[in-house]
Amino acid sequence: MNTPHVVVVMGVAGTGKTTIGPLLAARLGVPYAEGDDFHPQNNIAKMSAGTPLTDDDRWPWLDAIGDWAQGRAGLGGVVSCSALKRSYRDRLRAAAPGVVFVHLTGDRALIEDRMSHRQGHFMPTALLDSQFATLQPLEPDEAGVAVNVTGSPEEITERAATALTSLSEPTP
Structure with a gap:
């Protein structure tokens, strides 16, 4: 990737998004935003209680993240x-x-x-099954890469950065 892009580090709970995200941002020289910080309080309360979110719960959260990403267009993040x-x-x-x-x-x-x-995270292990049941992996027409989370955070970050360089310029 030659121009700064916004990269969304995605995956089920526990894959290391909050660990890898800041490391990848540092590696790419762009700002990092923690997706959990965009959740409204009622979403956090539901997840803390072991209740999976519905799509209706997620739309405002996704819109807030989308707004942040749109604001970083051309700057990267x-x-x-x-x-x-x-x-x-x-x-x-x-x-x-x-x-x-x-x-x-x-x-x-x-x-x-x-x-x-993990210590002090609102997402209980009990919701992992619902996360895997909901997961739809990236499809071939989606700009992105899959990176396995075995190894150290530094190894995972390096694999992600290397994989990103193999992407062709996405078309908006």
Whole structure:
């Protein structure tokens, strides 16, 4: 990628979006935004209680992330966002054409183990099944790359940065 793009680091809970996102932003020399910070309080309360969000819960959250991404168009940035469904990614692309995705992928057992060791996060391990059930991986016509989450955060970040360089310029 020759010009600054907005990169959405996506994947189910526990894949490391909040760890890899800032590392990737630093590697690319662009700002980072934590997707969880865009959630309205009622979404956080639902997830904290173990209740999966509905699409209606997610639309305002996705719109807020899309607004941030649109504001970074031409400047570049990295934002974390689960972006589990194609329709969610389409909504982000509608707000910020040219956005690209880094889909963090991994074995369910590894992700569950990582989630069980997190401290102070509102997303309980009990919601992992609903995350995997909702997940629609990137399709061939979507600008993005899949990156496995095995290894250290630095190794994952390097794989993501390398994979991003292989993308051709997206068409808005």
